[in-house]
Amino acid sequence: MENKGILVINPGSTSTKIGVFENDQLVFEKNIHHNNEEIEQLNTIEDQISFRKNIIFSVLKENNYDVNNLALIMARGGLLKPVLSGVYHVNETMLHDLKHAPKFHASNLAGLIANEIAEKQNIKAYIADPVVVDELSNLARFTGHPEFSRISIFHALNQKAVARKYAASIDKKYEDLNLIVTHIGGGITVGAHEKGKVIDVNQGYDGEGPFSPERSGTVPSGDLIKKAFSGEYTEKEMHEMIVGKGGVSAYLGTNNMIEVENRVEAGDEKATEVLEAMCYQISKTIGSMAVALKGNVDAILITGGVAHSDFVTAKIEEYTKFIAPNSVFPGEDELEALAYNGSLILQNSIEINTYQ
Structure with a gap:
């Protein structure tokens, strides 16, 4: 057999x-x-x-x-x-x-x-x-200084799988669609999928894009340089400030999003504002990916563990529904x-x- x-x-x-x-x-x-x-x-x-x-x-x-x-x-x-x-x-x-x-x-x-x-x-x-799938357009690699170049590290496996699942659900091929796929977990990545290739995506692994449950995302570079040379922090501590102990964790003292939602439901104003701010930043990144696709977007897909949150997905839809319909695929596949x-x-x- x-x-x-x-x-x-x-x-x-x-x-x-x-x-x-x-x-x-x-x-x-x-x-x-x-x-x-x-x-x-x-x-x-x-x-x-x-x-x-x-x-x-x-x-x-x-x-x-x-x-x-x-x-x-x-x-x-x-x-x-x-x-x-x-x-x-x-x-x-x-x-x-x-x-x-x-x-x-x-x-x-x-x-x-x-x-x-x-x-x-x-x-x-x-x-x-793997997370290092790189299909970026040449323009997406520019940062503003030749010493630095944008690289592609993102939730490629889940983003690609969800995109294919959505395409199959409407009897289309992934390669025939323009999609914006948002993975919301401990880290957050938002990809512009043009006809089967991710032509732009934020590098959420170590600090680009919206803040997440445990990552700071893009922070003001001038202030970051001052912190790094202040003598108050080691390199390890600076890195942890951006990845691991940043984002929601830094604001609220926890990266447990269920706990955060419970605090929101209990009327905690700070927790509510932080969670709304995260959704706001995610939505702005989705907007930037709509520009990468020149406004030709068939759907916005929201996935990852935090996509189980009705609060989060509703807020993102509120901001982005003018771009394209939202579809939610909670969890990681x-x-x-x-x-x-x-x-x-x-x-x-x-x-x-x-x-x-």
Whole structure:
């Protein structure tokens, strides 16, 4: 009997999400939470790989899943060199770059873990639409100074998956539509999708665009320079001010958006103003992406964990409905999106790219 199982791996800083799919159907999924004490004891990337790999095997065993039934493994892409959208085989060049990336992100572990499991099972591992998908137009790369250039790091996997899902829902092809896709999670990215390519997107990973639950977004550059040279902060503290301890967290002392919404419902005026300000900034970014598409926008799609908030989605629609209709796809479809790409591989209906 031909193997048909697809194992999907998506690590976060304190969690590892996995799913097993067969014939486009979810067999089971598990969000494995790791406490901070466990993670802090893992001093190297190799320690992280071994720790998470062993837990994945344990979860598969607990769910009585025969690992010998796996046909391939799909992993979330990490901080690699810029690539075009698509599926990539995990090769030696990719493994090297995942281990030696200038900035470490938990997503870098996915391909490394997938490769070790794949080698053990004598199958192949792949990634699809990593965060470094780069389809920016040349004009979108300009910043205003030749020492700096805008780069593309965004929620490519979820944005592309939601765009394709929306296109299918109206019996159109993703490549035939102009869409603005907004992913609202711990970080926020807003992409201008022109006929299947993301020609512009804010680099939300380390500080561009609207502020988010834990990131400051674009801040006044002059004030930022003064803070950096004031002697009051270390480089690490400055970075945390922008990424990790910025945004809603800095204003309200929490990045838990459910807690923030509860405070809004209880009449907390500060929480209400901060949440409205975040929606306002998101909407302004959507407006800028409408300009990138020259006003030819078929729909505005809102996705990510915070898209579960009726308050947030209603506020954004209030500001942006004049541009195009809003459609909401709450949550993250990353496991499903990876599995979908895996099924295309098994059907030999997608080109497999080589990472170089």
